[in-house]
Amino acid sequence: MPHEIIALIDKPWLLLAVLAVGAGLGMLTERLAEKANKTRRKAWWPTRNRSKFRARNSGNGALGAEIAALKGAPSARRFPDASDQLRIVLGAQFRARPLLNKPEQRLLAHLDRTLAREAPDWRAMAQVSLGEILASEDREAFLAINSKRVDFLLVDAASRPLHAIEFQGTGHHQGSAAARDAVKREALRRAGIGYVEIASGDTPAEIGATIRKLREKAS
Incomplete structure (x- = not known):
């Protein structure tokens, strides 16, 4: 048996001190190792979560699309340009259809005859887009009326509305027709x-009387 061990056995207090120091060093080493492991785990989890989040939302899901839009990423949907439109048209069939239905055709004929008699310098135009006769600095307001049309428009000799x-007609007040008419009426009134x-x-x-009243009011 080595001399150093025999000396420690002969002095029990010294043996206890050595054992206590060894145990303390062992505990300190274990704590340092555990702390290092915790630090590595903390650094690894955010990276892992970000990877999972990107993988979960990188597809066509609604959340992924919203995040892409918020980041300013270009939309996957692209509106066709002129060449695309030509290609689409070349691959389709078209047919002509009347601008007016039968009742509207009869009304236009009545308007033409009445204007020739009551207001010869006025003309009746059919299916006129509001975007062609109204202008607004408010882009949102203009877009609200741009695609809407009026059945007929009376214009003067200089084509002023x-x-x-x-x-x-029958069935006119179906769905949201009343609301659309209200939008058109207010936009026209403001102009x-x-x-x-x-x-x-x-x-x-009765149609003649209506036109006559309009003409008298203009005069």
């Missing part, structure tokens, strides 16, 4: 353009 005529409604049951005499 005077009065819009809405034909209230100083008149708004007149003619019902499908109005007689030629």
